[in-house]
Amino acid sequence: MTPEIKRVGAFEGLPAFPATSRVKAVPTGPLARILFRGSPAAAASVSAVFGAPLSTVPMRAGEAGGRAALWLGPDEWLLIGRDGEGEAILAAIAGAVAEPHSAVDVGHRNTGLVLSGARAVDVLNAGCPLDLHPSAFPIGMCTRTLLGKAEIVLWRQAADRFHIEGWRSFAPYLLGFLAEAAREYA
Amino acid sequence: MLLITCPICGPRPEIEFRNMGEAHIARPTPEGTSDDDMAAFLYLRSNPKGLIAERWRHVHGCARFFNAVRHTVTDKFVTVYEVGAPKPDLAALAADLAADLAAREAGR
Numbered sequence: 614m615t616p617e618i619k620r621v622g623a624f625e626g627l628p629a630f631p632a633t634s635r636v637k638a639v640p641t642g643p644l645a646r647i648l649f650r651g652s653p654a655a656a657a658s659v660s661a662v663f664g665a666p667l668s669t670v671p672m673r674a675g676e677a678g679g680r681a682a683l684w685l686g687p688d689e690w691l692l693i694g695r696d697g698e699g700e701a702i703l704a705a706i707a708g709a710v711a712e713p714h715s716a717v718d719v720g721h722r723n724t725g726l727v728l729s730g731a732r733a734v735d736v737l738n739a740g741c742p743l744d745l746h747p748s749a750f751p752i753g754m755c756t757r758t759l760l761g762k763a764e765i766v767l768w769r770q771a772a773d774r775f776h777i778e779g780w781r782s783f784a785p786y787l788l789g790f791l792a793e794a795a796r797e798y799a
Numbered sequence: 800m801l802l803i804t805c806p807i808c809g810p811r812p813e814i815e816f817r818n819m820g821e822a823h824i825a826r827p828t829p830e831g832t833s834d835d836d837m838a839a840f841l842y843l844r845s846n847p848k849g850l851i852a853e854r855w856r857h858v859h860g861c862a863r864f865f866n867a868v869r870h871t872v873t874d875k876f877v878t879v880y881e882v883g884a885p886k887p888d889l890a891a892l893a894a895d896l897a898a899d900l901a902a903r904e905a906g907r
């Protein structure tokens with residue numbers, strides 16, 4: 614008998630997030646994720662083939678055609694695409710960048726969820742120490758930071774919508790932390 | 800919460816950072832360096848009561864290293880600067896701090 618290989622989402626089987634009209638958390642589902650490291654010149658070459666621009670302005674995300682490039686450091690970007698696009702993106706990068714660089718598929722290491730609603734900022738700030746006022750953390754801003762004891766990548770997609778990337782094994786912790794914080798706004 | 804100014808990301812909460820020890824300590828070449836000098840490189844630090852130049856890493860942010868001058872009593876960050884930049888004149892910075900404090904005391 615051939616053993617069956619089943620894909621299990623990181624948030625599957627976890628207690629449901631107590632969604633209310635004021636805040637909800639929804640897993641993104643599988644996505645293609647590439648961690649790219651290289652010079653700004655290499656990043657410009659990647660922008661041309663990836664579609665979404667790799668920002669050279671710190672802490673800014675570039676978005677286009679369902680893809681996003683999140684600035685993580687001066688030579689480091691997280692590229693996000695649709696599920697299954699990972700290999701094509703890697704091949705495109707390999708063809709576009711001649712100089713030394715690194716592109717690693719982290720699609721199975723990371724997992725993501727979208728936290729949205731009028732109370733999303735308050736729920737995040739229960740464990741994230743950043744100033745999330747729109748003047749300090751505007752739409753389109755992204756950064757690595759902390760949520761409780763877990764490292765996350767936080768990206769503000771809209772005034773009251775955040776994409777949160779975490780490591781897969783932290784999924785129960787992240788969802789549990791956010792759910793606990795959201796009880797206050799139930 | 801104490802805010803530390805990353806040269807790249809700006810002011811950020813201290814828990815995103817790691818202290819990486821005293822800055823400007825060059826590793827000697829093992830050949831021709833005495834055991835005592837090698838031991839000093841490995842283990843002896845200035846450990847001042849006052850200003851110290853340190854390496855810091857914004858590990859839960861841009862993940863880059865930078866240098867900072869910090870006061871070991873008040874925990875005040877006096878300045879931050881890029882890796883590779885020359886060590887600031889700590890005595891001059893300490894004098895500036897003292898003058899600033901004296902001015903505040905006088906204005907009280």
Ligand SMILES: [Zn+2]
Nearest residue numbers: 805808857861
């Ligand atoms: Zn930084």
